[in-house]
Amino acid sequence: MSSTNSQVPEDLKARMKESYDAIATEYNSRFVRDDDAIRLDYLERLFQRLRENGKQDATVLELGCGAGIPGTRTLLENKSPSFSVTANDLSTTQIDLAKKNLEAYSERLTLVQGDMLQLSFEDGSLDAVVGFYSIIHLPREEQTVLLHKIAKWLKPDGFLLANFSKEELPVAIDENWLKQEKGWVFWSGWGSEKTLKIVEDAGFEVLIKEVKQDVKDAAFLWILAKVK
Ligand SMILES: C[S@@+](CC[C@H](N)C(=O)[O-])C[C@H]1O[C@@H](n2cnc3c(N)ncnc32)[C@H](O)[C@@H]1O
Structure with a gap:
């Protein structure tokens, strides 16, 4: 990633x-593993937090679901709670792959x-919103707007699970990410401290905040938060 x-x-x-397509x-093939x-x-x-809240059935939105593995599939395979999943992605190729990979669960x-x-949901309609390595692709000002929207979409005591850039990253662009000719990719972030403040200001209580080093070259801030 070059800044x-x-x-x-x-x-x-x-x-x-166009790039993700x-x-x-x-x-x-490089980053997606079943396990x-x-x-x-x-x-x-x-899941543990939702069970503690007595949820048997839950609604979840996944942002930037990619091909649906392992995130979306894990949500759909889970028994307690059992999820109805809305999974979103910008890329037609990724959505087509997710459709194929998750055919067995199409009813939910x-x-x-x-x-x-651009997504919209009724206020207080979701039990959880998750986003893995996806919100980081929005300009950071849009990440702030999105967090406020998510806080409204969630039910009282609903949860947000997502990762963000650990570093302050106004704009980072790699013209050929993964050495791909058409791999023009954009990332952005406020950095750990400001992101946590923005999440709290949007109306969340932060339950877990951890920086995790990925197998590859990047570290991310992981947040599990609950609407206050
Ligand atoms: C790094 S991949 C992560 C995919 C998957 N969540 C995972 O855990 O492997 C980022 C995904 O976010 C999607 N994405 C990027 N910008 C997006 C946007 N503005 N709205 C929705 N999805 C977006 C990309 O198409 C891509 O599938």
């Missing part, structure tokens, strides 16, 4: 869609292609 001082491109979402297969310890560990901690799954910032 630049350039501004956020106006056609960011169109470019990101082109690099989805390479991304998935990925970090994603599965945080999901289990979310709604796939929504598009920019996560």
